Amino acid sequence: ETCRNTLECLLGFFVCLLCNLHLTIDEFQTYSRKKVAWICLSALNSTFRLTPDHPLITDEEYIINRAIRKPDLKVRCIKVQKIRYVWNNLEGQFQKIGSLEDWLSSAKIHLKFGSGLTTEEQEIRRLICGPNTIDVEITPVWKLLIKEVLNPFYIFQLFSVCLWFSEDYKEYAFAIIIMSIISIALTVYDLREQSVKLHHLVESHNNITVSVCGKTAGVQELESRFLVPGDLLILTGNKVQMPCDAILIDGHCVVDEGMLTGESIPVTKTPLPEMNSSVPWKTQSEADYKRHVLFCGTEVIQAKGACSGTVKAVVLQTGFNTAKGDLVRSILYPKPMNFKLYRDAIRFLLCLVGTATIGMIYTLCVYVLSGEPPEEVVKKALDVITIAVPPALPAALTTGIIYAQHRLKKRGIFCISPQRINVCGQLNLVCFDKTGTLTRDGLDLWGVMPCGRNGFQEVHSFASGKALPWGPLCAAMASCHSLILLDGTIQGDPLDLKMFEATTWEMATSEDDFHIKGAPACAMVVKPCKTASQVPVEGIAILHQFPFSSALQRMTVIVQEMGGDRLAFMKGAPERVASFCQPETGK
Template sequence: MGDHFEKGQHALLNEGEENEMEIFGYRTQSCRETLCLAGSIFSFGILPLVFYWKPAWHVWANCIPCSLQEADVVLLRTTDEFQTYSRKKVMWICLSALNSAFRLNPDNPFITDEESIINRAIRKPDLKVRCIKVQKIRYVWDNLEGQFRKIGCLEDWLSSAKIHLKFGSGLTTEEQEIRRLICGPNTIDVEITPIWKLLIKEVLNPFYVFQLFSVCLWFSEDYKEYAFAIIIMSIISIALTVYDLREQSVKLHRLVEAHNNITVSIYGKNAGVQELESRFLVPGDLLILMGNKVQMPCDAILIDGSCVVNEGMLTGESIPVTKTPLPKVDGSVPWKTQSEGEYKRHVLFCGTEVIQAKGACSSPVKAVVLQTGFNTAKGDLVRSILYPKPMNFKLYRDAIRFLLCLVGTATIGMIYTLCVYVLSGETPGEVVKKALDVITIAVPPALPAALTTGIMYAQRRLKKRGIFCISPQRINVCGQLNLVCFDKTGTLTRDGLDLWGVVPCDGNGFQEVHSFTSGRTLPWGPLYAAMTSCHSLILLDGTIQGDPLDLKMFEATTWEMVVSRDDFQLKGVPGCAMVVKPCGTSSQVPVEGIEILHQFPFSSVLQRMTVIVQEMGGDQLVFMKGAPERVASFCQPETVPTSFVSELQIYTTQGFRVIGLAYKKLEMDHHISALMRDQVESDLIFLGLLILENRLKEETKSVLEELISARIRTVMITGDNLQTAITVARKSGMVSESQKVILIEANETTGSSSASISWKLLEEKKHIACRNQDSYINIREEISDNSKEGSYHFALNGKSFQVISQHFSSLLPKILMNGTIFARMSPGQKSSLVEEFQKLDYFVGMCGDGANDCGALKMAHVGVSLSEQEASVASPFTSKTPNIECVPHLIKEGRAALVTSFCMFKYMALYSMIQYVGVLLLYWETNNLSNYQFLFQDLAITTIIGVTMNLNGAYPKLVPFRPAGRLISPPLLLSVILNILLSLAMHIVGFILVQRQPWYSLGIHSACTVQNDTISKLTVSPTAPVKNGTNGVFTSFENTTIWFLGTINCIIVALVFSKGKPFRQPTYKNSALHSCPVEGLHCHYAELQFHCVPCRGGGHY
């Protein structure tokens, strides 16, 4: 299809998103449809079958191009390398069910928001909406913009003020009705596909259609035995596939079924509070959340109150997460932009569990429905399972090219066959059958399936190790990984933290370290109060739950946590605030307890959290906790010690995790929940440093050593301090003691000075600096002078990475080639870093806990989430083992699967070529193999070998090189071509030599003489100039020779191409495989020993 389109015919759907597609408009024509119908009849159903496989051809044959506005059919094409086509009909939604008030005044806006897509989608005056449904998502035609737009979610351009104003008091009944008709039900429907549908879909697979063609041809040639064998094997294969698909369908249906049957409470403008099934929810509805342990049936923006939720299904991390209400800020800035990338802190995602819901001033918790159905986070997870993204385009392209080469070879063979048999005077029917035979021989029907067999076995083995996969195509990609990125906390290091001590600060400097050993407690003061209250812990069923860091900090105070049931008179304070108070074992303190009134949860982007508290009967205070550098930046300069940097470096270089603490008194008389973060986080007083020890997991060092010895690069991407990250890299072996670390610091343009970048050799404190205008060549020379390539590592933080990306882009590849430690990275920066590595042709793996690594896990070629969940939207792979041991297992299984696929591919291709060469040689004598000879090669040898060759497991050791990643690579092609030439030479030599034997005769019975009595033991299968009535074929010495050589060659090729070390277990351990050739040789020997040649008189020798 060309790139020239009619005006308005072409557009982009989901522009800039992962599922971006091109969309083309077409209009059906009756005359074209009539011609296609006639073609379908006269082609006996072949044309519809081609249209089924090629939807683009179906559209091009039945329709003419037109603008999208006039189209009744659209053609979709993915923008990835595969450029997959799909065809969708344009549907109409009729709004005739609207009440009379809307029908009488159709010119009025149908919903309160005049700029809404819904208003722009309704065509007046007939009240209809054009829409298409693509991968479970509904898109409506925007009459103003002239394009299809996603429906089922609130518009991104809405500001927080508009969300509060337009949806804070609920929707009218009429507006709910309109939204329900246009957006569709709030359901994640995964039908249990009927068996007959699965059966038809599987049978119409090109592989099975080719099998059907082959079977029909074999029946016409009386080759019934193998035809029946293929039928039986195909039925078993189809039955197993249909069974697996049915089980997956049932499992997925059960996973989402409960989501569609939840009773919820909503508030309507003219109906008040009402209960209804969650399927009737629409974007804009005002949800009322009451009680604990509530399953979210949709994505919703929290606008009043706070919630604690478990997002394990999404992130793989089961630590409770606090959600805060979306602040009501005046202005037109979109609410996501206003939240500075942390909008998720205000969103309750579908499929997550609300553990606690606390409203302000005893009022219920309120949330505005943001997205429904398959637009939600859970819907996205289900769609990623239903429509997995295809992987490894080069492998797919190579397989197609190789198949085309085989088709070309078969075409040459067909021409040769036609010439030979036409010249020999065969009937046209026999000539056609012989020519078609060549296709079934040269293009083995099982070839496409050969590439997936290794994946199936590898997936089974991974599941036994507790590694689950929702995208099996990525298993082969695992075998190509040459760079693996790791998160630090919870991945390389333990989840649990040990509180090492506290370093108080009095403004003039730091005091001595206070340790909590032997029951020592910290004297009462703001620092002690911060440790008791600056956290996001919750009390659930009598147990304190939350972040491990918060737990360790709070446990050190020996205080206890309770839920206050008092009705606070404070403005905007939750009716059930959390209270911490000293217990019997605590030291004497001058307060009865501290009430936690409001919190701004920890943000990995902002690198801090803040709480507003009140001492019982005392002042309201603000406490901040976070990265020391960030906390210090919000403090009064005179309260931060001059030795801050050196003191911080003392602990971070030892690998400790350091947290800064600060506070101030709050003197503002406002609604606490209405206070903005920037109003609270200013003019703080620095309190000191919290020192925690984060030890390496036992498995970390050995796994990293294994990867490094296999020449697989390891990179750390963490949100922690740079010095801490460097120390962990040293201790884990990611950076060896003999290797140098170069710190890179880049600064943004400020005033008259341009962006700058500095380089500091950590050991020698050597400093190199350059400006934006300086020559990068000098920097590279300086780096190369320090050490050889690969003997040094770059370390930098997220801010420097951002500056280098923007101002020193030409230097970025050099930095990434040696960059090992990336600290203080935000979630967005982690994703960008993974993408930059991929641009350098790395196959990138990412391993993390799934919390703030979600973007990077999805961006990587192979993402592994350490989680107890079997399936997570965070990544295609999920490991139940909470350490990085899963990474080498994945790489080993990926390499084994890739090698297995290639071995099977080469074997199937060579087996077909061996038989192809033999048959063409026999065709020269107008001869052929007998049915039983074909049966022995096809069934007893090839099929059994094909099944057993895949049973080799992964080799237990990672070697320092990867298997070939392409089918059409010089080594692979050379091995295939040389084996084909060897086979050709063997067959030709055998064919000629047998004809030069002294006992050779065209009349096979003339060889049965006294002098040649040993010849009676030769295998003389039916085929040659003497007609054998029982088989309908000829017998000859050439036939036996070619068949014998072909069979032996198939066995040899199986042994040669069944690779073991270094990527798979040795072949001798695969008892099922090596027993097959032995049995095949035994059968051959028995055939030679006992098969008798019939004599002229009817007896046998």
């Protein structure tokens, strides 16, 4: 089978050189052979009449339409590392499918997908893009066994054992056989166990029920596996697992992205603004386009519509194209090892082979000149190879790897590429770039330094137990944050939470009496508690939030005092905030 595949690859190489197609390699500088499949849209004729002059076929604005070959209505596709690619008939190349085009502007997204897809569009996209699933097959034991046994080291061991048996050197041969069987069994068992765990880890992604709004069918419930790029999701309630990547176009969401970032801090997502521009939506949002995206695998812990109770999001990517799918693919298809340690190990083995070859030639000459029988000459010459290259090396390496895997397992760390553990042995120092990774949880706020009359005032220390006096600083600390009220508990960024707690204010949802005094019914309200200092306002309604942006280095809120004026509060890097101030007011 191996020889056959090699011949087919060589034949394919020469055929590709003779034709007018380009011979390409992947990002790791390796060639691969992929089977081209055909998708027949004629299968949809039982659902609706599909002809080459159908408007959904003639519109060649999107990749899906450009991939449909006319008049037979077929699509040519390949699958590479779980990602489906279709042949673009206009550009003459394979292009990734399963996500919205990058060139789409925010206005185009709102206009084209803001009211959902028609049933016909959904069926066509479902057939071409494939199901919205992240399937990880459990590798059969026999495949793992064959892959492990065909390791060059074990083949060399088999050769050595056969040689030793022919020389009646049975004790050591039996010892090597037992060690090899144990190491192979342990390796296969661990790989199988990790494969099963990974399968169960992503299996729940495929069994989620979602609400989808269609242009003609209206709102309907369906399984997440039937989602396609461009579908309009309706998010209702809390504690919703995202089955795909989606662009938020209406309403606000608070999301737990711990699955992606490792930090279970609620992140506020804002809707993609509808701007009359042809600039791609990612370029328009600059580096902070992610604040409009709900990523697959994350949990929407709170969804608020724009005073209508409806939160809408357009499906951006499905299946293995999503953030979660990309994470799973990085586990299934790790980058090839190209480390100096690995190269040095290969060079060391080549040196051993070279030494063994020299010794074998010397042994042949000595025994031939001594007149030894031919079979003895061959045995002694081959013995030199088994001495120079130790047959017990793979068993020893496997034992160390298995022990390391068990230690990682105790810490809840998965490892489906055990050979990389040896590479980690060269590490002397590991650095983390997350501030909260190695430091303790939580922080303490000692005090603040208010400013007024063009200068700093006396420091207010919270350790003294005195409440912060009412003023612009107190109002900003109470309202300029991204905290949320979930099940009666205030949650959010630890720094925001500590600053808010220092004001001794309370957070509540807008009630009827607040609404009468000027706060919208959907606004979050902060109000002073009984222990707070004398405050001339009954509360502050947070009308709109502009979450913190690392690119802009600031966050802003628009608020309204109960029965009073609307104000804007900003916090961030001093130089950024100062750029919004009028210089003449500082004199």
